[in-house]
Amino acid sequence: MQSFDEIREFAKSVLSEKRFLHTLSVAEEAKELAIIWGADSDKAYLAALIHDIAKEMSFEESKEILKKAGLPNDFSRPLIHGPVAEYMAREKFGIDDEDVLNAIRYHSTGRVGMSHLEKIIFVADFTEPGRIYQDSKEVRELSRKDLDDAMLLQCDRCIKFLIDTGKIVDTLTVDLRNSLIKQQKRGKDK
Numbered sequence: 001m002q003s004f005d006e007i008r009e010f011a012k013s014v015l016s017e018k019r020f021l022h023t024l025s026v027a028e029e030a031k032e033l034a035i036i037w038g039a040d041s042d043k044a045y046l047a048a049l050i051h052d053i054a055k056e057m058s059f060e061e062s063k064e065i066l067k068k069a070g071l072p073n074d075f076s077r078p079l080i081h082g083p084v085a086e087y088m089a090r091e092k093f094g095i096d097d098e099d100v101l102n103a104i105r106y107h108s109t110g111r112v113g114m115s116h117l118e119k120i121i122f123v124a125d126f127t128e129p130g131r132i133y134q135d136s137k138e139v140r141e142l143s144r145k146d147l148d149d150a151m152l153l154q155c156d157r158c159i160k161f162l163i164d165t166g167k168i169v170d171t172l173t174v175d176l177r178n179s180l181i182k183q184q185k186r187g188k189d190k
């Protein structure tokens with residue numbers, strides 16, 4: 001596996017300054033959440049460093065990479081960077097930790113049954129301090145108290161935003177939201 005320094009340098013070389021700073025900020029945020037919630041902070045840092053590595057690659061190139069690798073490539077424009085980053089993590093950086101790979105892959109959609117690490121990257125991407133909107137501050141505050149409650153609020157706000165702006169809502173996110181609500185209900189029924 002490549003070192004953190006090498007991966008960070010690669011990220012710097014392929015991302016705009018703004019996105020590179022976002023990446024570093026997600027990495028710090030993810031590390032902090034990992035410490036709070038008892039996850040592996042090195043894995044959190046690593047997954048965060050890579051999560052947006054393919055974000056500035058063209059849609060055509062992204063599709064081509066997945067196609068050549070024999071992987072599904074029918075992702076929408078905003079979501080393809082997750083699967084491509086996962087592929088790069090595996091092939092370019094030599095990462096074989098499935099939890100880290102899944103955290104990278106599902107960082108923007110989430111999914112039902114996420115691991116601790118996956119949840120941390122999903123939330124940290126939304127709550128890193130560079131995100132100045134109110135929604136993000138509220139989720140950040142909640143993420144220190146209850147990670148699942150924070151994810152539910154994040155899903156609600158993201159889905160609402162996507163609907164309000166006429167964009168596609170991925171079914172993975174809808175399913176995640178529903179499963180979190182069911183889980184919350186079960187908790188209250190106890």
Ligand SMILES: [Fe+2]
Binds near residue numbers: 051052055081107108
């Ligand atoms: Fe992303």
Ligand SMILES: [Fe+2]
Binds near residue numbers: 026052
């Ligand atoms: Fe991101």
